Amino acid sequence: MDISIGSLDDPGAIKPTTHFGVESRIAAWHAEDGLPGERIDEHAKIRQRWQAAYGEAVIPGMAAARKG
Numbered sequence: 001m002d003i004s005i006g007s008l009d010d011p012g013a014i015k016p017t018t019h020f021g022v023e024s025r026i027a028a029w030h031a032e033d034g035l036p037g038e039r040i041d042e043h044a045k046i047r048q049r050w051q052a053a054y055g056e057a058v059i060p061g062m063a064a065a066r067k068g
Contacts, residue, residue: 041059
């Protein structure tokens, strides 16, 4: 689930701790903030769900979704 921080009543109350899905971010829109990042394909449970849906050889991400 993605939630836009700007959609919250008090976005300043939320303190991000990490970035998820960094392989799909747009470099020109990224502001380095020192937070760690994680790729989707590094997350075991998500990788397993993608492989169940798209096959064992798939690398989770937008390219796989476009092929499906």
